[in-house]
Amino acid sequence: MSSVFVQRIIYGIVLVLAVIILNFMLIQAAPGDVVDVIVTEAGGGNPVIVDQIRTAYGLDKPIYVQLFKYLVKMLTGDLGYSYYYDKSVLSLLLSHLPSTLMLALAALIIAVFIGTLLGVVAALHPQGISSHLVTVFSLLGYATPVFWLGMMILLLFSLYIPLFPAFGIRSIPVPETALARTLDVIHHLILPIFTLSILFLASYSRVGRASMLDVLGSDYIRTARAKGLSEIVVIFKHALKNAALPIVTLAGLQLGYIFSGAVLVETVFSLPGVGPLLYESIMRRDYPVMLGVLFGAAVTTIIANILTDLSYRLLDPRIRGIS
Amino acid sequence: MRKMIFNNKDLPSLFEEEPEKAEIWWVETARMFYSNKAAVVGLSGLLIIVFVGLFGPIFFKGDPFAIMQAPFTKPGHLTALGTDYLGRDVFTCLIYGTRPTLAIGLIATAVTVLIGISIGAIAGFYGGTLDNLLMRFTEFFQVLPPLVFAMVIVAVFTPNFVTVVFAIGVTTWTSLARLTRAEFLKIKEREFVMAARAVGANKYRLILRVLLPNALPPLIVAITLRIGMTIITEAALSFLGLTDPDIMTWGKMIGLSRDFFFEAWWTVTFPGLAILITALCIALIGDGLNDALNPKLRGR
Numbered sequence: 001m002s003s004v005f006v007q008r009i010i011y012g013i014v015l016v017l018a019v020i021i022l023n024f025m026l027i028q029a030a031p032g033d034v035v036d037v038i039v040t041e042a043g044g045g046n047p048v049i050v051d052q053i054r055t056a057y058g059l060d061k062p063i064y065v066q067l068f069k070y071l072v073k074m075l076t077g078d079l080g081y082s083y084y085y086d087k088s089v090l091s092l093l094l095s096h097l098p099s100t101l102m103l104a105l106a107a108l109i110i111a112v113f114i115g116t117l118l119g120v121v122a123a124l125h126p127q128g129i130s131s132h133l134v135t136v137f138s139l140l141g142y143a144t145p146v147f148w149l150g151m152m153i154l155l156l157f158s159l160y161i162p163l164f165p166a167f168g169i170r171s172i173p174v175p176e177t178a179l180a181r182t183l184d185v186i187h188h189l190i191l192p193i194f195t196l197s198i199l200f201l202a203s204y205s206r207v208g209r210a211s212m213l214d215v216l217g218s219d220y221i222r223t224a225r226a227k228g229l230s231e232i233v234v235i236f237k238h239a240l241k242n243a244a245l246p247i248v249t250l251a252g253l254q255l256g257y258i259f260s261g262a263v264l265v266e267t268v269f270s271l272p273g274v275g276p277l278l279y280e281s282i283m284r285r286d287y288p289v290m291l292g293v294l295f296g297a298a299v300t301t302i303i304a305n306i307l308t309d310l311s312y313r314l315l316d317p318r319i320r321g322i323s
Numbered sequence: 324m325r326k327m328i329f330n331n332k333d334l335p336s337l338f339e340e341e342p343e344k345a346e347i348w349w350v351e352t353a354r355m356f357y358s359n360k361a362a363v364v365g366l367s368g369l370l371i372i373v374f375v376g377l378f379g380p381i382f383f384k385g386d387p388f389a390i391m392q393a394p395f396t397k398p399g400h401l402t403a404l405g406t407d408y409l410g411r412d413v414f415t416c417l418i419y420g421t422r423p424t425l426a427i428g429l430i431a432t433a434v435t436v437l438i439g440i441s442i443g444a445i446a447g448f449y450g451g452t453l454d455n456l457l458m459r460f461t462e463f464f465q466v467l468p469p470l471v472f473a474m475v476i477v478a479v480f481t482p483n484f485v486t487v488v489f490a491i492g493v494t495t496w497t498s499l500a501r502l503t504r505a506e507f508l509k510i511k512e513r514e515f516v517m518a519a520r521a522v523g524a525n526k527y528r529l530i531l532r533v534l535l536p537n538a539l540p541p542l543i544v545a546i547t548l549r550i551g552m553t554i555i556t557e558a559a560l561s562f563l564g565l566t567d568p569d570i571m572t573w574g575k576m577i578g579l580s581r582d583f584f585f586e587a588w589w590t591v592t593f594p595g596l597a598i599l600i601t602a603l604c605i606a607l608i609g610d611g612l613n614d615a616l617n618p619k620l621r622g623r
Binding site for chain 1: 462463465466467468469470472474475476478479480481498548551552555558559562563564565574577581584585588591592595598599600601602603605606607610
């Protein structure tokens, strides 16, 4: 177990290095360099001074030296500086990433939980209404753009039936007590979480139904039934464990998509996460922030992948011994 | 060193698939597809949308960027589907947005398919170190959230048709690569592949004429579904303003009106429905193809 853990960590570090190299390549590929940006912002400049700035930034050095410097810089946590926000990219990420992760995680947990449950119900009645509903639901989930769904939900539950606040994460003025503040934030987060989870839920319910049908046809379930266990025990104690594995796998593979979805949902609901940060930085051509967000997203996914992989090993004894 | 028995061009097609059998297989697949009502509905719907995309702008003259009526004109009042905050006609935008939306969807999917199948096929065919390297490469791309990565690519290069297609293609090929590789690994050891090897078929022939055609059924389904997802990804990029400034797409319509949709629901609802219906038609076709091509997996 521990050697597997070390292996995964090393592989994770290699991936992080690869992401940094990718970022470097994107900077190189972008038309113009940092100095061009500075010169443009200053409204032109003396070519001699421009060359001096280039030397100061090390841009006259060969490309591998620049790459090495960039690697060292990124690995020591220096992700660059945003002149617009007047903050380091790292501090921007640390203040924006957690709420995005919360949104993605909440949506993911709800989607996996309810999706599995729906799949189970549908699998118990393969020709019943619930089965058809899961099919229709998953088709709609596939076909609906998440940002548009967010807007429709806002129109419905915020404008026409004003149950939930439309934008932001806090009411103004901010409520006095801590409890009221927490409830207020939750109140603001219900629609975004609902929007994000429902689409993933749709695909999980279909996978859940398929894998449950598979499992229910297997011999060990027949044995469990034959020894007289109640249907509830058979399904929830015996079948569900195996039926849930493909969903966990799928959710693990889709982490990047969930992150992307969270970014869109945040943009629609004006939540203070990575989404609006990325959007604003793109509109302002704020490259350090843009690349910082890509880096942060990738590192988060790498860590989440390691955690999923390890928890999967804990869940499934069959692959515990395999490295 | 391997000795060639005869020219690869003269190889009998015996080891690929008997022509008559292949024909029967296609006819059977088509028959099963057409017996699926939902799939036929999806196909008809998509054909109508493609028709609108191809011929709409010819029959219906207009300019999606022109101001046609007062801003926020309601649907059914002077205009069919209303106008946006500048007075652009939503119906005209929908008609003129169809072609670019479908074109980007198709071309970007083609890029995705090209990258995904090439990498998956090479990894699955050669195995060993090359497979290992290519799969690590694929995992690296899986770590980058597709939309965030695509946004950065489009933003770093200027947003236009080519960069959008390139960005979507580069960020969404991983699942196809994995699927192709898995299929190749499954088929590689089967007798007809061994037989083709034994008579001296070269690598290209083995990959392109023997393995790929036999791996196609699940790939066709995945590619079909990928088109719908590409259209939605393109819509998301357009929604965020990361698109060619000179073309109107459905996603862009939603993005342009995102600050005003509480005043004018029609400006975002109709283009969103257009995306939803298109993707739904594609999903129905994909489901129908899945049932027709992989009868064993029916209903999954």
